[in-house]
Amino acid sequence: MAPAPDRYRPQATAKQRRRFALNAPLPRPVAQPRRVLFVSTSFPSSESDWKGLFIARMVEALAAREDVRLRAWMPPGPLPDAVDSAINDDDAQWLSKLMQAGGIAHLMRNRPLHGAAAVTGLLARLRRVYRDAADAQLFHVNWLQNALPLPRNDRRPALVTALGTDIRLLQLPAMKALLRRSIRNRRTLLCPNADWMVPVLEQAFGDIARVQCVPFGIDAGWYGIERTQNSDGRHRWLCVTRLTKNKLGPLFQWGERFFADHPGRELHVFGPRQEAGIAIPAWVQFHGPATPEALRRDWFPSATGLITLSQHSEGRPQVMLEAMAAGLPILASRLPAHEDLIEHARTGWLCDDAAGMAQGLEAIEDPMRNAEIGEHSRAWARDRIGTWADCADRYAALYDELLSP
The missing domain is CATH 3.40.50.2000 (Glycogen Phosphorylase B;)
Incomplete structure (x- = not known):
C-alpha cells in the first residue's frame, strides 16, 4: 500500500520530482505568521x-x-x-x-x-x-x-x-x-x-x-564599543537616570566627599528632571537628557564607570545592560534588581553604604581591575542577554x- 500523502506538502511539479530524486529536498510552505x-x-x-x-x-x-x-x-x-x-x-x-x-x-x-x-x-x-x-x-x-x-x-x-x-x-x-x-x-x-x-x-x-x-x-552597537583608558589620569563617572529622589538615591550625599574633594574625579549626570526640588550640586556636571547614540559615541568609550545608587523599584535597568555590553564597569547600590545583574567584584561592584562606595570607586579606577571587570561584564551580557x-x-x-x- 502506498504511504499516505503528506497533507502539508503541495503537489510537486515534474521538475520538483526530478530534484527530489536527486536528493534535493522540496521546499516546505511557510507557516502563516x-x-x-x-x-x-x-x-x-x-x-x-x-x-x-x-x-x-x-x-x-x-x-x-x-x-x-x-x-x-x-x-x-x-x-x-x-x-x-x-x-x-x-x-x-x-x-x-x-x-x-x-x-x-x-x-x-x-x-x-x-x-x-x-x-x-x-x-x-x-x-x-x-x-x-x-x-x-x-x-x-x-x-x-x-x-x-x-x-x-x-x-x-x-x-x-x-x-x-x-x-x-x-x-x-x-x-x-x-x-x-x-x-x-x-x-x-x-x-x-x-x-x-x-x-x-x-x-x-x-x-x-x-x-x-x-x-x-541590547542594541548590537553597544557590544562593539572599544574602551580606552584616559591618558590624562582623570576618572569620568557617568550616571544616566531620570532625576527623581528614589532614582538618584544617596548619590549626591555620599558622592560629595568622593568627587568635590578629588579634582581628578568627575561625576557626569544625564537624564530628564522628573521631580521638583531636586538640587544638583555645583560639583556635578549635569548634561540633561542624552540620546543612546551620544552616550555610545561620546561618553561610554572613555568613561571609567557607570554609577547608580538607585532606591527605585527597578526591574532590570536597560542602561546597566548597555554598560555591561560595552564593557563599562558598574558601581551600584545593593538592590534585588542590581544583584540580579552584577556578581560583586567580578562583573561590577555593589555597595550598601558610603564606605562601600569608596571601595568601589577605588577598585574600578584601577586600570587592570577595570579591564577585567569590563571583560567579564561584556561576556555575561553577550551570553545571558544577547x-x-x-x-x-x-x-x-x-x-x-x-x-x-
Missing part, C-alpha cells in the same frame, strides 16, 4: 526621543520576523513598515498627552487625582481595543496594569511583560484579585524581564499562569507555545 495585538503605553515620538526606546527596539526586532505580524496600540511614533497601527486619532492624542505628562506612574506620584483619572481613561480605552481586535490570535501586553481590562469572556491567550514597577503595583489593595480575574480563564504567560521577579509573580499567580523570565535585548533579535526569538517561541493545541 502569528497575528499579535501588541499593547504598550510607552513609545518614542521620534527617532531622537528617549522615552520608551526599549519598546521601539522590541517592536523593530519582532517586525523583522516573517513568522510574526504585529498590530500595535501605542503612543504615536515611527513604526516599522511591517507593523500595523491599531490606534485611532482620539487614542493617539490621549496617549501623547499622557507621555508628555510623564506617564501614569509619574502622575500617581506627583498628581494623584490626575493619575487616578488617567488610569480610568486607560482601562476604558484598552477594554475597547481588546474587544475590537477580532483578527488577533493573542495579546502581547506590556505591563500588568494593561492586562486589567482583558475581557473575561475572551479566551485568547496573553503574554504579559512585567517591570519592577509592576511588582510595586501588586501591593495596591485588590490589585492581585483584579489581575487574577483578568487572566484566569485564558492561557497566560507572565514574563518579567528579570529573574528576581519570578518568585513574586509565581506566589501571586502561579496557580493560574506560567511565569518565565524573558530578558530584553541582542534584540535574540529577545524577539524568545518571544516568538512563547507565542508558538501559547497558540499550540
Whole structure:
C-alpha cells in the first residue's frame, strides 16, 4: 500500500520530482505568521526621543520576523513598515498627552487625582481595543496594569511583560484579585524581564499562569564599543537616570566627599528632571537628557564607570545592560534588581553604604581591575542577554507555545 500523502506538502511539479530524486529536498510552505495585538503605553515620538526606546527596539526586532505580524496600540511614533497601527486619532492624542505628562506612574506620584483619572481613561480605552481586535490570535501586553481590562469572556491567550514597577503595583489593595480575574480563564504567560521577579509573580499567580523570565535585548552597537583608558589620569563617572529622589538615591550625599574633594574625579549626570526640588550640586556636571547614540559615541568609550545608587523599584535597568555590553564597569547600590545583574567584584561592584562606595570607586579606577571587570561584564551580557533579535526569538517561541493545541 502506498504511504499516505503528506497533507502539508503541495503537489510537486515534474521538475520538483526530478530534484527530489536527486536528493534535493522540496521546499516546505511557510507557516502563516502569528497575528499579535501588541499593547504598550510607552513609545518614542521620534527617532531622537528617549522615552520608551526599549519598546521601539522590541517592536523593530519582532517586525523583522516573517513568522510574526504585529498590530500595535501605542503612543504615536515611527513604526516599522511591517507593523500595523491599531490606534485611532482620539487614542493617539490621549496617549501623547499622557507621555508628555510623564506617564501614569509619574502622575500617581506627583498628581494623584490626575493619575487616578488617567488610569480610568486607560482601562476604558484598552477594554475597547481588546474587544475590537477580532483578527488577533493573542495579546502581547506590556505591563500588568494593561492586562486589567482583558475581557473575561475572551479566551485568547496573553503574554504579559512585567517591570519592577509592576511588582510595586501588586501591593495596591485588590490589585492581585483584579489581575487574577483578568487572566484566569485564558492561557497566560507572565514574563518579567528579570529573574528576581519570578518568585513574586509565581506566589501571586502561579496557580493560574506560567511565569518565565524573558530578558530584553541590547542594541548590537553597544557590544562593539572599544574602551580606552584616559591618558590624562582623570576618572569620568557617568550616571544616566531620570532625576527623581528614589532614582538618584544617596548619590549626591555620599558622592560629595568622593568627587568635590578629588579634582581628578568627575561625576557626569544625564537624564530628564522628573521631580521638583531636586538640587544638583555645583560639583556635578549635569548634561540633561542624552540620546543612546551620544552616550555610545561620546561618553561610554572613555568613561571609567557607570554609577547608580538607585532606591527605585527597578526591574532590570536597560542602561546597566548597555554598560555591561560595552564593557563599562558598574558601581551600584545593593538592590534585588542590581544583584540580579552584577556578581560583586567580578562583573561590577555593589555597595550598601558610603564606605562601600569608596571601595568601589577605588577598585574600578584601577586600570587592570577595570579591564577585567569590563571583560567579564561584556561576556555575561553577550551570553545571558544577547541582542534584540535574540529577545524577539524568545518571544516568538512563547507565542508558538501559547497558540499550540
